[in-house]
Amino acid sequence: METRVLNYFLKIAQLNNMSKAAEQLHITQPTLSRQIKTLEDSLGTKLFNRDNKKMTLTNSGIIFQKRAQQIVQLIAKAEQDVSDQQGLSGVVSIGCVESTVTNFLGTMIASFHSKYPHVRFSMYDADGDDIREKLDRGTVDLGFLLTPVELAKYNSVDLPVEDRWCLLVPKDDPIAKQTKISLEALRKLPxxxxxxxxxxxxxxxxxxxxxxxxxxxxxxxxxxxxxxxxKAGIGYAICASGAFSNRPDDDIVSIPIDTTTVIKHAMAWRKNYTLSQSTQTFIEFIKDEINNPDSLWQLYIKEKREKEN
Known part of the structure; x- marks a missing residue:
């Protein structure tokens, strides 16, 4: 089964129309129709329901679409990694949670890019479970995660990034005037x-x-x-303070929760898996920056602490 045919199938599934897909793929409609018929014959099942000009996925087609997308992503990733071996270029694929670690990652990428301008980055925002699933599949190289998180099957590095738990409250809510939310008050709120x-x-x-x-x-x-x-008054959201500060909303106030628990972060990647040269170099770069007292991130932390004091 050729990658080209998988791309043909995915394009039709996206557009629900054979002629439009053929036009975007720059091939004739009869050629595209024959390719899909051959694909269906080889699989022994129909992938599309054909209703006049509209084509919709069958149940088998929906299952095949998910797998085809994964295959195409992995092949593209493999091609990037192989080309990367010819020199420090290519793409570093990263999954990152919403928290203060986003600021850390941005600082690291900016510093790295000034040194290695031909390396590109592919960013994916998700929660920790989703990111670890993509690490396992090999569709992202690195995961930037908040703890606690299960890291036994990964290589990992603890990051010098901390966050605090906070409660998000509508700005016109009486609670918004408080400087801190007690655990006792928290237990009474939706x-x-x-x-x-x-x-x-x-x-x-x-x-x-x-x-x-x-x-x-x-x-x-x-x-x-x-x-x-x-904002609709349904409830109050518990989140990492950095997740909200990265996307502030004028109608919402972030209030610290009265707990000594600190959210920490880690960078993770698969064990026993050959990473591209650019990804390996980026990992080593971050390790060096963490231990460098004059790095941009360490200077940022120092200035932040001075402002807080």
């Missing part, structure tokens, strides 16, 4: 919490309460949609 089980367990641990005693109205993997729920 809450929107992160969806990852390991993070939920962490929250329950520092909140010192079972989930049956919390009023949980919703969960989230990323913060975006929760902001609308907060």
């Amino acid at each position: 809450l929107i919490i992160p969806s990852r089980n390991i993070i939920q367990s962490e929250i329950l641990a520092w909140a010192k309460t079972p989930d049956s005693e919390l009023h949980i109205v919703s969960s989230q993997n990323l913060l975006s949609n929760s902001l609308f729920l907060v």
Whole structure:
């Protein structure tokens, strides 16, 4: 099965139209139709329902679409990695959570890019579980994760990045006037919490309460949609302070939660897996920057602490 045919199939699935797909692929419609028919014959199943000019995926087609996308992504990644061996270029693929670690990563990429301008970066925003799944599949090279996280099967480096737990509140809510939210007050509020089980367990641990005693109205993997729920008065969102500071909203206030628990971060990549030269170099670059007292990030942390004091 050729990658070219997989791309043909994916284009039709995207456009739901054979003629439009043929036009964008720069081939004739009869040629494209024959290629799809041959693909269906080789698989022994129909991939499309044909209704006049519209083509929709069958159940088998939906399953095949997911696998085809993964195959095409992996092949593209392999081609990037092979070309990367010819010199320090190519693409470093990164999955990153929403937190203060985004600022750290941006600083690292900026410094690295000034030294290696031909290396490009592909960024993917998600929660820790999604990022680890993509690490396992090989569709991202590096994961920047907040802890706690299961790292036993990965190589990892602890990062000099910390975050705090906070509560997001509508600006006109009476709670918005408070400078800190106590754990006792938190237990009485309708809450929107992160969806990852390991993070939920962490929250329950520092909140010192079972989930049956919390009023949980919703969960989230990323913060975006929760902001609308907060503004609508559905609940108050618990999140890492850096996740909100990266996308501030004038209608919402972030209030620190009265807990000593600090959110830490780690960089992870697959064990027993050959990384591209550019990815390996980027990992070593970050390790060096972490230990360099004069690095841009260390200077940033120093200035931040001086402002806070």
